[in-house]
Each structure stands twice: as structure tokens, then as C-alpha cells.
Amino acid sequence: MGKYIIKRLYLMVLSLFVIMTFLFILIRLLPFHVAGAPGADNDYALILREAYGYNEPILVQYGIFLWNIITKFDWGVSMQISWLTPVSKVLFDRLPSTMYVNLFAILVSIPIGLGLGIFAALRKNKIEDQIISVGVMLAISVPSFVTAFLLQYIFYSKLGWLPAIMTATDESGWFSWDTIKSIILPVFSLAVGSIAGFTRYTRAELTEVLTSDFMLLARAKGLTRTQATINHALRNSMVPIFPMIVGEFISILGGSLIIENIFAVPGVGKLYLTSIQKLDYDVFMFVSMFYVVIGLVAALMVDLSYGIVDPRIRIGGGKAE
């Protein structure tokens, strides 16, 4: 296990380095672009660029860039979105909003998803199961922005029950009724997809487990169907679902570009888009690397959690072939 983790970490760092180099070169090759932010001083910006080594050859630039990161965790400063704020601060300031909305989405989708999946598995091939299957298919196929528009149209335009966009949290605080009310629509737009995913996986796993031999044994030794299902089937079916939940939890940091854009959530996804629109390259670089790291870490954690929930799965063993 330890050896495996070390190997994975080494590969992760390698991937990270290669991707970072690739992104760095592509981004630094973009045309020079300065000024625009409120309070921006163009002369100052030029001097700053000089200091960051923008006028050196690209490899020297990369060396300076890496050195700044390693020694000071300095990824550069924002030139457009927020004048001269370190990009790491720009991003970490937006992280709470993203996590806030996504955390609610997960908290909603796990119980509903697992519940529907279990229900469908127990009623396999009956009408309830079929209805759930159709629902899952729809939820997975229909793009998230269509779901978002539909929810917005029904609950904001037609019924007027909920606000169309998220209320700014600095006005009303995180847990005020206004804020919570305003995130209901984004949370559900996000949750629809994950609910469908959880339902489908749970159903698939549970139906397989329910027909296995140890379930027969459990019934034979005198457990009721409910006891056998809860104690034996459910636990075993959680083996592939737990890693999925772990993966979801890590990826909540990334946020959703679309949902944050539609519902005006001031989060990481929105920052990514703004950095492209305003051509704030350092911010764009940092957000991109942030996404890459999240992806890599999530993949690693998912793999490791397989080993944790099910000791039978020995990761990293010898060659299977």
C-alpha cells in the first residue's frame, strides 16, 4: 500500500509538472495585454511585468515562475479582476461560495440518490423501478443548463417563490433565510445530475449483491429479508459507491461553470470564466492549475478509498496478466 501511494504520488507530481509547463507556455505565449482594472496603473503594471520576468526568454520566465512558487507560493497577481491582489487570494476568496453551494448539493443528493437506488433495486423490474430508470436516464441526458432554466422559469418567473439568482452573502450572512432560499435552485440544479448518478450506481450494485450466494446464506441462517438487506447487501454494495462519494466531495471545490454562471454564484467557476473574459492570465493559470490538482487528487483518493472500504481489493499488486 505505502509503496503504491508513493508511486501514485510520484506519477501525480510528474503529470502536474508536465501539465503546468504546457499551460504556462500556452498562456505566456498569449498576446501582451495590460490595464483595464479599476485603479490600474499601466506604468506600474509594466514594471511589475518586468519584475516577474515577462521580458526574458520563455524558459527563464518559467524558472522565475517556479522559483516564486516554491519559495513564496507566489503565483503572480491579478491585473484585471482585482488590481494587484495575489491570485491565490483571489481564488481562495471565492472558494467559500462554491463550497457552500456544492456542499448543500451533495448533502441533498446522497440520501435521495442512495434511497432511490435502493428502492429501485428492491423493486427490480417492477413499475417503480422502471419509472426511476426513465427518470435517471432523463436526468443524466438533459443538460444541466436546461434543468436550471426550467427550475428558474417555474419557481421564479411563474410561481415567484424563489429568487432567480443567489443573494450576495456579504449583505445577509451565510446562514440567513434569504441566502438559503436563494441557493435552493442552484443546489437542486446541481443535485439532479448527482442524484441520477448515485441512483444508477446504487441500483446496479445492489441488484448484483442481492442475487449473490451470501445473501442466500443469510436468509438460510434465519435473517429476515430486511435484516439481510441492511446488514449484508447494503454494506457490500457500498464498496464502489463510497469512492464515488469521496470523489464528489473533492470535486465540490471546483464548482460548476454553468450553474455558477446562471445563478450568479460568486465562486471558482465564475472566476474561471471572468478570468477568460477579462484575459487575466495569472488568475487563469492559477484557476486552471487548481482544477488540475483537484482532478488528480480526486482520482488518487478514489483509488485509495477502494482499498479502505474493501480489503479484498488489493491495489497496486503485481501484474494481473
Place this chain on the structure above:
Amino acid sequence: MKNEYNSIPKEKFEFASQENIRFDQKFETKPIGYFKDAIMRFTKNKGSVVAGVILLLLIAFAVFAPVISSYGVNEQYTQYQYLLPKNKMFEGTGFWDGTKVKDASFKEYVYDNSHGAVVEVFEEYEQSNPTPMKYYKYRFDTYKRGFLYVTLEASAYQKLVQYENDNGIQLRYPILDTSYTTNTRLLLMHKEANYYYQLLPDMTPIFDNEGNIIPIYKVDDITGEYIYEEVTSTSVYRLRVDYDQYYVFQYGKEPLYLFGSDSFGRDIFARLGSGARLSIALGFSVALINILIGVIYGAIEGYYGGTADLIMERIADILIEIPSIILLTLFQIHFAGKIGPIPALLFAFVLTGWISTAARVRMQFYRFKRQEYVLAARTLGASDGRIIFRHILPNAIGTIITGSILMVPSVIFSESILSYLGIVDLTASDITSIGAMLNAGQTSLQYAPHVIFFPAIFISLLMISFNVFGNGLRDAFNPSLRGVEE
């Protein structure tokens, strides 16, 4: 029992054929091959077949809609913004005929009625909140634009008069008397040729004794007749025309938007067709290119193995870690200006899209390359290329087909997201994208939901039917994978 057999009379016996020797009957059915088997399995799955039919219809829509529509993708008629969907066949039914039911105060009702936009009145009632006023519930025709001021050169003006005389259609209507004090402000404020009746400053219409509105047409001081045009110094005519008739005169067609019009008065039907073309063409071409690259890459990896496999796998491992959204964005920023947004999109999709196909093909090659028949082929002197493409690859065809058919919707989805977010900018080109249409319709979601409705429905249907169809194909080609979700 025994005796019965003995008593069978001799003449009842006959010789089994001596000359015509009988053989077993020939098989009358044809052998069922892999593809036929798969197709049989597929057609048994009703849902997938229906999805396939819907898919074909959607593709047919994409192909034919821009041809059928009398509007171009970027043809704008600003006077006709947010018109509702209208189909000639449904005229007067209240459904899909460009009308909607409106609940409005009598001020608005009189305004709509004065230029003939009210089709049918259902109800009139008093409402005391906030001020006591009469309210009307009526059907409103969005296609009735009413009157409009236009300025024409002398030659165009002559043509218009000629047209009026030839067809017996009245285009010109009397110019309004702006000296009418209360209305001057309104006329200036709204530049509205539809307020051709006397109004109080709070927009309440003034009625005469019989309850009719009082027009404020300009009258010639000498002849006492209505004035139909103003000639400015540069021999340019300023007219007040019935816009619906004027449109027919000017463009030679009636306004008719099957799916309604958007904020610029562009035809949603034609635009959706164009967006659908882009989506579907992009989806299929990306899938095709990715399969080609993936098959070659995966075949080399899987067949040669060893160091080549190790290095190639490492490259694929790193490439697949790049979040696709970042890759797509970077390609847009870098190359959209040079090679156009669509080719940039295509390259970005292709750069990492082949990896999943390559992985599948590689696995199939590992499975089959040590089998006896491959050894036999090699012993007989078959070249590597022959073994790869003739002997091993056909085993992987099922997985390739199913993997790639599901690649199409994911490409379509990504493309619509990118153009929705504005990362892919198509405004400069003469095509549009479903994502861009959704983005444009988002602002008018509240008062003109039809703008977003059609593209949203289209992309949802496309995704659903692609997924159902793809799953059906996968079940048919790889029966062992049935029910396994990827």
C-alpha cells in the same frame, strides 16, 4: 401386442426409396453473423429503436430546416422581435398561431385594439387595486406590429405608391398632428406611430360620445384632407405606414416564424437548424477522427507492448489529466482568431478525445494477440499490419462502435456549454450554435420563454435519444456488458 405386428397385411408395406437416396434436409436459414445478430438484438429493444428514429428526425431537421426556412441565420427584422411561434395551419385556433392571452388594463387594451392586434376578447372586469380601472382579458396577435414611421427616397416612394395602386392595398396612413399638445410629449417619448388617438398625459385614451377613440391625424389647412407624407428638404419622404403590409411590400413575404423570433427579430427555426447542423457535424467528425487516432494508437500500444506501450501509456496518462474545459478554452484563445473558432474547437476535442478509444483497443489487443489463430497467421507469414487490421481489430469493433457513438453526445454537450458560456464566440461567423441561442434566450426567459424553449428542447431530445440509442447499441454489440453503466 406382439401379434398385431404379425398380422399387418403384406400390401401395406412399400420399399423405402432405392434409387433416390435421401439426404438430410438442407438448412434453409442463413447463418447469422456478428452484425446481423447485433442488429437483431438491437431491434428487439423498443426504446432504442424509438430513440434511433427520433435521432434520425432530429438530424433531418438539422439538414433541412435552414433550407426550408425563408429566413437566413442572421437575417434581422428588428421591428418583429419576440414574435411567438406561428404555423399557418393553426391560424385562429389559439395554439401555435402567434397569439397569446393577455390580461391588461384598458389603456393597454385600447392601444392593442387600435392597431388591430386584439383577436378576441374573453372578459372585461373592474379591478380596484391599485387604482380602480377596467381590465380586459383578450387574445393578442404578436404579429400585428401596427404603424411605423419610415423615411424613403423619392424613387422608393414612387414604387410604394405604384404598389398601392396595383394591389389595392393601403400602406400609407395619415401623419399625426404633433401640435396636439398632450400627445407631443408622448410622441416624442415613444416615437410611437401607434398612439394615433387623443390621450391624457397619464396615457388614458379620450373617447368621443359614441365611445370611440379620437384620431389626431394631421389635416391640410387648405383642402381639409388628411396628409399622408411629409417631404423634408432633401426630397426624402417621411411616411406613416402599416408595418405588416409594408413588410410584405418591402421583402415580398409575410412574416412567419415557425418557432418564433428572438430579440433581434431573427428566425429561431433557421437558427436552430444551423446550430443543430454545427452540433451534429462537429459531434460526428470529432468521433470519427478520435476513433481513427484511437484505433491506430491503441493498436500499436497493444500489439507491440513493451517499452513502446509504456511510453505511449504515460503520454496518454498525462494528456487525460488535463481538464478538457481548460484545453478547449486555451485553444479558443490561441487559435480562434487564426483558424476560426470551429476548427480550434475540433482540434481541442481531438487532442485528448482519442484516449478512451485507444485504451479500449489496447485492451482488446492484449486479449487477442497471444491467441493461437494470431500465431498461426504469423507463422503463415502475415505482416504485422495484416495481423493488426485483419485479424485482431475486428474483435474490437463492437467496443469501438459503442464507445464512439456515446462520444458524439458528449462532444455536442461540451460544445453547447462552451458556446453558452461565450468561450466559443460565433458572432462573427454566419453560423450559430445551440449554446449561443440558449445564452441569448436566457435574458428573456421571463417574458419570451419561447426563445429558449426550442433550443433547450432540441438539445435535450438530442442528448436523450443519443444516450438511449447508444446504450441500446452497446447492449446489442456487447451482450456481456448489458446493464453495466460506463
